[in-house]
Amino acid sequence: MSGTKAPLRLAIAGLGTVGAGVLRLLTENRDLIEARAGRAIAVTAVSARDRSRDRGVDLSAYAWHDDMAELAARDDIDVVVELVGGADGPALALARQALGAGKGFVTANKAMIAHHGQELAQAAEEHGAALRFEAAVAGGIPxxxxxxxxxxxxxxxxxxxxxxxxxxxxxxxxxxxxxxxxxxxxxxxxxxxxxxxxxxxxxxxxxxxxxxxxxxxxxxxxxxxxxxxxxxxxxxxxxxxxxxxxxxxxxxxxxxxxxxxxxxxxxxxxxxxxxxxxxxxxxxxxxxxxxxxxxxxxxxxxxxxxxxxxGDGPTASAVVADLIDLARGDTGAPxxxxxxxxxxxxxxxxGARESRSYIRFMVADRPGVLAEITAAMRDAGVSIQSLIQEGEANGTEGVLVAMVTHTGPVRCVRDAVAMLEGSESLVDEPLVMPILRS
Amino acid sequence: MSGTKAPLRLAIAGLGTVGAGVLRLLTENRDLIEARAGRAIAVTAVSARDRSRDRGVDLSAYAWHDDMAELAARDDIDVVVELVGGADGPALALARQALGAGKGFVTANKAMIAHHGQELAQAAEEHGAALRFEAAVAGGIPxxxxxxxxxxxxxxxxxxxxxxxxxxxxxxxxxxxxxxxxxxxxxxxxxxxxxxxxxxxxxxxxxxxxxxxxxxxxxxxxxxxxxxxxxxxxxxxxxxxxxxxxxxxxxxxxxxxxxxxxxxxxxxxxxxxxxxxxxxxxxxxxxxxxxxxxxxxxxxxxxxxxxxxxGDGPTASAVVADLIDLARGDTGAPxxxxxxxxxxxxxxxxGARESRSYIRFMVADRPGVLAEITAAMRDAGVSIQSLIQEGEANGTEGVLVAMVTHTGPVRCVRDAVAMLEGSESLVDEPLVMPILRS
The missing domain is CATH 3.30.360.10 (Dihydrodipicolinate Reductase; domain 2)
Incomplete structure (x- = not known):
């Protein structure tokens, strides 16, 4: 099957460590990618800030654009790969242009997807284009x-x-x-x-x-x-x-x-x-x-x-997995x-959620502190399961008091901490950490 | 999009715990499956050994076949789901019939895929049919x-x-x-x-x-x-x-x-x-x-x-994931x-592989045993990193001698064990376990 279909043609915006990693991966694993994708995946054009920087990869075969906005306008590419980053600005403009032109768009840009994913998914569907962002979450993990x-x-x-x-x-x-x-x-x-x-x-x-x-x-x-x-x-x-x-x-x-x-x-x-x-x-x-x-x-x-x-390898792995999906024709909803x-x-x-919590106080080393803290807990309805007070004040930081609560509303813990705000017994703001429900 | 495409029509062979689980899942999660697949997934016909058995699911809406071979011949189904099991026999016959008729085939049958996966993949490709078996490996894990x-x-x-x-x-x-x-x-x-x-x-x-x-x-x-x-x-x-x-x-x-x-x-x-x-x-x-x-x-x-x-839930999850892929049009090489x-x-x-190994002997509690074992190790070229002998014989089972080797060829460990075969010092065959390379 492979070799008979036209290659999937890419433009890559951004040649930092991840962009260079994608080029390296596409070269090093070229044969297996073509076998699995059923067609070649070929880079046509690239864009980055500095053309002369040594990235350890040969760019001579690719068309170069100083302005990445030009990539989406090329009629000899099928997919734009965006590895520039930033929630807005040039990355977002490029995404809109590429999807608007019906081109596939693959990105590792978590900030942009988190802020504009909804808009971009709609644009992709309207124009029958694929939008993929596996590399945006948890690097190389699919x-x-x-x-x-x-x-x-x-x-x-x-x-x-x-x-x-x-x-x-x-x-x-x-x-x-x-x-x-x-x-x-x-x-x-x-x-x-x-x-x-x-x-x-x-x-x-x-x-x-x-x-x-x-x-x-x-x-x-x-x-x-x-x-x-x-x-x-x-x-x-x-x-x-x-x-x-x-x-x-x-x-x-x-x-x-x-x-x-x-x-x-x-x-x-x-x-x-x-x-x-x-x-x-x-x-x-x-x-x-x-x-x-x-x-x-x-x-x-x-x-x-x-x-x-x-890391460049794992992130490139996720980017190219998306590209192989696109090459295979998988263009489902993002x-x-x-x-x-x-x-x-x-x-x-x-605040309405029930949880056990760890609460740590740094307190002044003087009488009545524990009574003040435990009274606040009582008044806020927090039930203490265990409490440890460190024996010695270590210099200026005060004495550590750590407690673990029974399961109860998160709001009660917040109320207790709020009651203690400004207390002269505390030398630092308390730290609350929930205990993860298994 | 959903609702406009024709449903993906299934025949299910085998209604044990997994088959019943698939029916339960398709019913319970019907709406989200249709939304994600872009079309409904509907059961048309089923086959199992005993029609009267209570499976906790209502079968009245499905055509019943006592002979599962008939499922592949129905022209109102798109995919045969095989949950019968067995490397050969009826399951394999059904797979050949379904794929030969150009129908999709989804199975949880690891024995059949391990023995006949190559043949079935070829048949699937020849007839433009999809073959999927996610549930055959590691249950619900994709x-x-x-x-x-x-x-x-x-x-x-x-x-x-x-x-x-x-x-x-x-x-x-x-x-x-x-x-x-x-x-x-x-x-x-x-x-x-x-x-x-x-x-x-x-x-x-x-x-x-x-x-x-x-x-x-x-x-x-x-x-x-x-x-x-x-x-x-x-x-x-x-x-x-x-x-x-x-x-x-x-x-x-x-x-x-x-x-x-x-x-x-x-x-x-x-x-x-x-x-x-x-x-x-x-x-x-x-x-x-x-x-x-x-x-x-x-x-x-x-x-x-x-x-x-x-388990029925996880296995059904994997079977239906395959079905959703098929409904979406993903029919790549199995x-x-x-x-x-x-x-x-x-x-x-x-034997040529290098490994560290754990070797456990159960030995007779008498002089010279350790010398015999360690001499065999030396003669076979096995380098011992640590050795423990349990102090006391526990009844009839003998005394335990456990050792861990340095990294070396697996063959040397086998040779050492072979040298000791039949030795009256051993009350049981030695157990060798490799230490997993991280």
């Missing part, structure tokens, strides 16, 4: 395919996972070394596991982008990045990880999305935050920059997908159902 | 899709995993209770985790069927069940699991397939056997009847897929590349 197609027979009511490799690297490094956050971040930056400006990763925004995409696909919901509740890992300290360990848990940044049924239809809850994860939970052993996603189907049960969440059938789901009230 | 499509851009040179839930249930139950094999098997049978006749599972044949399918898909190899080296878990005893634990390992039945390059092209090695798995390996925490598969791609790196390996392009790969020599 989790969007797993959810959209592998679990297609299931109603999924919860999807969650470790979606940011930088955070997972930092948290598991803190776990194994006992070092504190700042020191570990610096080390991660030195080793290339964290960006020079790490805010998007460590503040949870990157994971939230991915979670919003996963949620839309899993639940047939309109994508709603704006309703994701986000908390990053900056405030997790070595003592929290040690306390969690003593209690039988590890700390992981977890993105969780689920739906609850209400009288007025389903409500969507999306949260990214550091959680305590029981050591026998399948996500607990996930360490380093690895990602893992769990989808719970009503017939399949719990499915887990695990692998490299970033979010599994037609964009017009995606349901706008109001945000569920996270 | 691992064939993950490998065939999700990892399609990669050269895969090793695929391995926990492919039999019964064995994994037994081994992890032995681990947690300290009980021996026979007792644990009986308990597994009582709880429904093992069949009344457990041979296919505990002797590794079921895992070997799945491995042969996975290997063909991963490597583009002709399917070759006959070359799988198979060893089951009957001889693993409580003491082996305790020794492994003390050394930092767990015992799991692992199917491993890989390819090695030779002057005459690639050679295929497929092995199913109990292995020692390091406690920090991603397969170590997999417990109970769960399955997990690892595929190593040259760009993706290590991908892991995990979930329920059996083994990723056209059957004629699959490469016949000679079997690689497992």
């Amino acid at each position: 989790v969007l395919k797993g959810v959209r197609e592998g679990a297609a027979a299931n109603a999924i009511d919860r999807v969650y996972g470790i979606l940011n490799g930088t955070c997972n690297y930092i948290l598991t490094a803190m776990e194994s070394t006992g070092a504190d956050f700042g020191e570990t971040l610096a080390e991660a930056q030195a080793k290339g596991f964290a960006e020079a400006d790490p805010a998007f990763d460590i503040d949870g925004v990157d994971a939230a982008h991915k979670l919003a995409i996963l949620a839309a696909l899993s639940f047939g919901a309109e994508i709603d990045f704006g309703s994701v509740e986000i908390e990053g890992i900056r405030r997790v300290c070595a003592a929290d990880i040690a306390q969690a360990d003593a209690l039988g848990y590890v700390v992981r940044l977890i993105g969780v999305a689920d739906i609850e049924q209400s009288e007025n239809g389903p409500r969507l809850l999306q949260r990214v935050r550091p959680c305590l994860v029981a050591k026998d939970h399948p996500l607990a052993p996930i360490d380093g920059p690895t990602n893992a996603v769990v989808a719970e189907g009503n017939f399949s049960g719990r499915l887990l997908f695990q692998g490299a969440g970033a 979010f599994s159902v037609p964009a017009a059938q995606l349901v706008a789901m109001p945000k569920a009230d996270s | 691992v064939l899709k993950g490998v065939r499509e999700g990892a399609a851009a990669n050269a895969i040179d090793r695929v391995y995993g926990i492919l039999n839930g019964t064995c994994n249930y037994i081994l992890t139950a032995m681990e947690s209770t300290g009980a021996d094999f026979g007792e644990t098997l009986a308990e597994a049978q009582a709880k429904g985790f093992a069949e009344a006749d457990p041979a296919f599972d505990i002797d590794g044949v079921d895992a070997a069927h799945k491995l042969a399918i996975l290997a063909a898909l991963s490597f583009g190899a002709e399917i070759d069940f006959g070359s799988v080296e198979i060893e089951g878990i009957r001889r693993v005893c409580a003491a082996d699991i305790a020794q492994a634990d003390a050394l930092g390992y767990v015992v799991r039945l692992i199917g491993v397939a890989d390819i090695e390059q030779s002057e005459n092209g690639p050679r295929l090695l497929q092995r199913v056997r109990p292995c020692l798995v390091a406690k920090d390996h991603p397969l170590a925490p997999i417990d109970g009847p769960t399955n997990a598969v690892v595929a190593e791609g040259n760009f993706s790196g290590r991908l892991l897929f995990q979930g329920a390996g059996a 083994f990723s590349v056209p059957a004629a392009q699959l490469v016949a790969m000679p079997k690689a020599d497992s």
Whole structure:
């Protein structure tokens, strides 16, 4: 069969590490890609900022465009591959142009899909074009395919996972070394596991982008990045990880999305935050920059997908998997159902959810502090399961008081913390981490 | 879009727990299946042995056939779903008839695909029919899709995993209770985790069927069940699991397939056997009847897929995922590349492989035994890394001597064991378990 069909012709925008990785992959695995796709996948044109930069790949066979907007206008390409990044700007303009021209569009751009996926899916369907973004979520792991197609027979009511490799690297490094956050971040930056400006990763925004995409696909919901509740890992300290360990848990940044049924239809809850994860939970052993996603189907049960969440090789693997699907003629709806059938789901009230929580206070070393904290818990209706107070104040940071609550409404914990706000007993804002429901 | 296309019309052969599960799933998730498939999936006809049996599903809307061979002849069906089982016999006849008539064929029958997958894939391609068997490997986990499509851009040179839930249930139950094999098997049978006749599972044949399918898909190899080296878990005893634990390992039945390059092209090695798995390996925490598969791609790196390996719900989930693919028009090659392009790969020599091994002897409690064993190791060129002899003989079974070798050719270990065959020092045949390479 192969060789008889016309090749799938690509234009690639963006030749950073991922773009160069895609070119390398298409060259190195050319024969098997052609055999599996049933036709060749050939690069026609490329665009990047700096033509002269050495990327370790030979660009001489491809038409060069300084302006990537020109790629979508070429009539000798079938698919535009966008590896530039950014939620808006040139990437979004290129997506609109390519899809508007009826060309396929493949991207690794999670920010753009999280913000504009709905619009782009509609544009793709209107123009009979394919839109694919496997590389936008969990790097090389084929989790969007797993959810959209592998679990297609299931109603999924919860999807969650470790979606940011930088955070997972930092948290598991803190776990194994006992070092504190700042020191570990610096080390991660030195080793290339964290960006020079790490805010998007460590503040949870990157994971939230991915979670919003996963949620839309899993639940047939309109994508709603704006309703994701986000908390990053900056405030997790070595003592929290040690306390969690003593209690039988590890700390992981977890993105969780689920739906609850209400009288007025389903409500969507999306949260990214550091959680305590029981050591026998399948996500607990996930360490380093690895990602893992769990989808719970009503017939399949719990499915887990695990692998490299970033890096040029894994990301290129996901981009080219999308291209092979397109070459094979798979042009189904980007979010599994037609964009017009995606349901706008109001945000569920996270305060009404029942959870066990870990709460850590740094307190002044003086009489009456414990009484003040436990009174606030009582008044807010929080039932304490266990409480540990560290014996000694370590310098200026105060004494650590950590507790784990019984299962109860999240709102009560928030109320208790609010009651203690401004108290002179506290030397730092309390840190609340939910215990992940297994 | 949905509702405008004609429904995909099914005939289902076999209404055991999985067949009934498929009917239940198609009913319960009807709306979301139609939305995702872009058309309805409707059952037209069914066939099973006993019409009167109560299956908890209403069959009155479907045409009934006592003879399942009649299903393929109906001109009002598009796809035959085969859930009867058996490598040959009626299931194979039905597959040939359905594909020969140009109808789609979806099956959960691992034995049939392992033995006849090549022939059936050719028949499917000749007649422009779709052949799908996601449910044949690892139950509800979409691992064939993950490998065939999700990892399609990669050269895969090793695929391995926990492919039999019964064995994994037994081994992890032995681990947690300290009980021996026979007792644990009986308990597994009582709880429904093992069949009344457990041979296919505990002797590794079921895992070997799945491995042969996975290997063909991963490597583009002709399917070759006959070359799988198979060893089951009957001889693993409580003491082996305790020794492994003390050394930092767990015992799991692992199917491993890989390819090695030779002057005459690639050679295929497929092995199913109990292995020692390091406690920090991603397969170590997999417990109970769960399955997990690892595929190593040259760009993706290590991908892991995990979930329920059996059961009516998960298996039905995989069957219906295949049906949704067919309804969407995805009719690509069953083994990723056209059957004629699959490469016949000679079997690689497992004896030439380098490995660390665990070797357990049950020996008579008398002088000179250790000298005899260690001399055999020396003479065969096996380098011992550690050796433990249990202090006391426990009744009639003798004294346990367990050792772990340094990395060396598997053949040397076999030679050493062969030298000791018939020795009066041994009260039982030695058990060799390789240590899984991470």
